[in-house]
Amino acid sequence: MPIPLGWEVTHDFTTPLGLLSDCHRRVERFLDVLARVAAAAREGVAHAEYRSALQGALDYFQQAAPRHTQDEEESLFPRLRAKASRDDRAARAVEIIARLEGDHRRAEIAHAQVEAIGRAWLASGEVAREVLDRFTMLAHELRALFATHIPIEDQELFPLAAKVLDAGEIAALGREMAARRGLS
Numbered sequence: 001m002p003i004p005l006g007w008e009v010t011h012d013f014t015t016p017l018g019l020l021s022d023c024h025r026r027v028e029r030f031l032d033v034l035a036r037v038a039a040a041a042r043e044g045v046a047h048a049e050y051r052s053a054l055q056g057a058l059d060y061f062q063q064a065a066p067r068h069t070q071d072e073e074e075s076l077f078p079r080l081r082a083k084a085s086r087d088d089r090a091a092r093a094v095e096i097i098a099r100l101e102g103d104h105r106r107a108e109i110a111h112a113q114v115e116a117i118g119r120a121w122l123a124s125g126e127v128a129r130e131v132l133d134r135f136t137m138l139a140h141e142l143r144a145l146f147a148t149h150i151p152i153e154d155q156e157l158f159p160l161a162a163k164v165l166d167a168g169e170i171a172a173l174g175r176e177m178a179a180r181r182g183l184s
């Protein structure tokens, strides 16, 4: 069962809004991996064949994805909130942000369950049918959540941010995102 784990990065920390969208492509890819691993297990594919794909997806959502949420909630959203009282586009962005933060909390709850089930599954090499049913449901729930969340960010919020934030603020956003990953 070939599960591609590669991706194409097209932006860097000097274009942080583009970099945030690049992260979305990874989120989509690893959510797809979770769903495909679950489908393979249901079809009776041997654990060894999807083990590394499962581990890669769990590692991504445990280690890298939380930094993406921090990029948004701690670096991007506050800069838009700060301008909401004097810029109508920023005020519109703040309305969108309220919904996005709710999505983040729902996703965290589902990801915590995926993590618990997935790690136990990796450790034992097996998963009970009802637990696999739960994992499958969570993977589909997360895909549905991000299927609406990501387009709102890519197509509405980030374009608004590109208009509202000045070059200095965009540069500061990129520096904070780099620092979050231990880069200067």
Ligand SMILES: [Fe+2]
Pocket: 020, 024, 068, 072, 150, 153
């Ligand atoms: Fe995002």
Ligand SMILES: [Fe+2]
Pocket: 069, 072, 100, 104, 149, 153
């Ligand atoms: Fe988000």
